[in-house]
Amino acid sequence: MSTTPPELAISVKNLVKKFGDFAAVNDISFEIPSGEIFAFLGPNGAGKTTTIKMLTTLLHQTAGEIAVYGFSTVTQQADVRKSFGIVFQDPSLDEELTAYENMEFHGVLYGVEKSIRKTRIQELLTIVELWERKDHLVKTFSGGMRRRLEIARGLLHHPKIFFLDEPTIGLDPQTRNQIWAYIQNLNTTEKITIFFTTHYMEEAEKFAQQIAIIDHGQIVAQGTSEELKARTQKSTLEDAFLALTGTAIREEEASGSDHLRMHRKMWRGR
Amino acid sequence: MRTIYILWLRQLKRYSRSRSRIFGSLGQPLLFLIAFGFGFGPIFQRAGGGNYINFLVPGVISQGILFTAIFSGIELIWDRQFGFLKETLVAPVSRLEIMVGRTLGGATIATFQGLIIFFLTLLVGFRPYSFAALLPALVIMFLIALLFTALGTAIASTLQDFQGFQLIMNFLVMPLFFLSGALFPLEGIPDALKTIASLNPLSYGVDGLRTTLVNTSHFGLLQDMSILVILMVIMMAIGSYLFSKVEI
Numbered sequence: 001m002s003t004t005p006p007e008l009a010i011s012v013k014n015l016v017k018k019f020g021d022f023a024a025v026n027d028i029s030f031e032i033p034s035g036e037i038f039a040f041l042g043p044n045g046a047g048k049t050t051t052i053k054m055l056t057t058l059l060h061q062t063a064g065e066i067a068v069y070g071f072s073t074v075t076q077q078a079d080v081r082k083s084f085g086i087v088f089q090d091p092s093l094d095e096e097l098t099a100y101e102n103m104e105f106h107g108v109l110y111g112v113e114k115s116i117r118k119t120r121i122q123e124l125l126t127i128v129e130l131w132e133r134k135d136h137l138v139k140t141f142s143g144g145m146r147r148r149l150e151i152a153r154g155l156l157h158h159p160k161i162f163f164l165d166e167p168t169i170g171l172d173p174q175t176r177n178q179i180w181a182y183i184q185n186l187n188t189t190e191k192i193t194i195f196f197t198t199h200y201m202e203e204a205e206k207f208a209q210q211i212a213i214i215d216h217g218q219i220v221a222q223g224t225s226e227e228l229k230a231r232t233q234k235s236t237l238e239d240a241f242l243a244l245t246g247t248a249i250r251e252e253e254a255s256g257s258d259h260l261r262m263h264r265k266m267w268r269g270r
Numbered sequence: 271m272r273t274i275y276i277l278w279l280r281q282l283k284r285y286s287r288s289r290s291r292i293f294g295s296l297g298q299p300l301l302f303l304i305a306f307g308f309g310f311g312p313i314f315q316r317a318g319g320g321n322y323i324n325f326l327v328p329g330v331i332s333q334g335i336l337f338t339a340i341f342s343g344i345e346l347i348w349d350r351q352f353g354f355l356k357e358t359l360v361a362p363v364s365r366l367e368i369m370v371g372r373t374l375g376g377a378t379i380a381t382f383q384g385l386i387i388f389f390l391t392l393l394v395g396f397r398p399y400s401f402a403a404l405l406p407a408l409v410i411m412f413l414i415a416l417l418f419t420a421l422g423t424a425i426a427s428t429l430q431d432f433q434g435f436q437l438i439m440n441f442l443v444m445p446l447f448f449l450s451g452a453l454f455p456l457e458g459i460p461d462a463l464k465t466i467a468s469l470n471p472l473s474y475g476v477d478g479l480r481t482t483l484v485n486t487s488h489f490g491l492l493q494d495m496s497i498l499v500i501l502m503v504i505m506m507a508i509g510s511y512l513f514s515k516v517e518i
Binding site for chain 1 (some may be wrong): 517
């Protein structure tokens, strides 16, 4: 085993996604070795969320290939889905259910056996410090608590790769630190591959082993934080990011989510 | 199976926690029952139609089921807007299982709501022709519930938000109810109205309930049941197809 090259968590080749005439993702390729922390950065509307949706089988690409731990996101959806956990950019909990019930629901959907499910839920809720609140309805939770619950839920079925789409958006520095501590711990103890997007450059600088910057649907730079800074001759990743993607503010919808923009594009494309 | 079960259970939990929804959706059928039942009762009697409350109760139960069922299906939009739909769509389960679980859950709630209305009507003096008839009546209630929950899901699969909701209420749900024979007998009405009623799926639900609960029938129980079953299967197929096309 030691002689073979490291296993690839993700391999993306010439990926394209078009909504009508608009190419949200325009011919991108990258590879992520298993066990790595990978940051996917870009301005709003650059194609980050669309890429994540394709990687997680929610959208089908117009062209190109994606393999998640060797499985095709188009023809081997069930295998792909079992192999990843995800924390979406916008909330995805059932607010009318308790924290425990949200976990239970997830465990059943992923076929986690009952006895394992029980211990695993307790373990994870304890880690994210929500065990004492397990019987409370999610609608009574703060933003930080919801995020922690979503992280715990995404890990319930022992995924090999964890997608985090802006996991710390709108959270205070305390909660952000705490969440990153969990994520780093997961990466070192359970060797889970981490794929995350963020607008906080210092998070990418601090935690990611590899960074890709996407803009207008194309990857404009890829490498370690040091490499990106050296290439642009800037002292911080934020300056490097601005040098690579320009300082113009991107057209933003009122909601600020890629989600609605995407639907509008799809709608126009019809 | 486990997927269907957990989605069914989720619908029931949400319903049982929403007291305002339970009581809220009882108000309208009871209002119809009291206003129409007691308001038109004497005229109906004098015209030789018999006891109007008895005639009306199956219609009012159908109305309660119709509204709750369509609404349960349409709730899918909520799941989409509040993000929970994504959680189910990235899970390693088939869309068909998700659709079936949701629909069974919604239909169970709607049937239960129909049953509550049935018991409430006993308080205003309704007497079914026999209590043994409650069992076949329950089967018909469940068929109505399944049919219209699937319809609600099908509609919700094609909508992004609640903007079209009022349109659905005014141009689909209300006409389904008012043009179904829930409020008036289908005998002796103008042909155009009769044709519309015979094209309305709810008419067969109302008629089926009337047959089982008060032993009067327009189409005959066999026809009611077969049409309900066929339409339910078709609607489930359409709903599943449209749901399988949902993109987030």
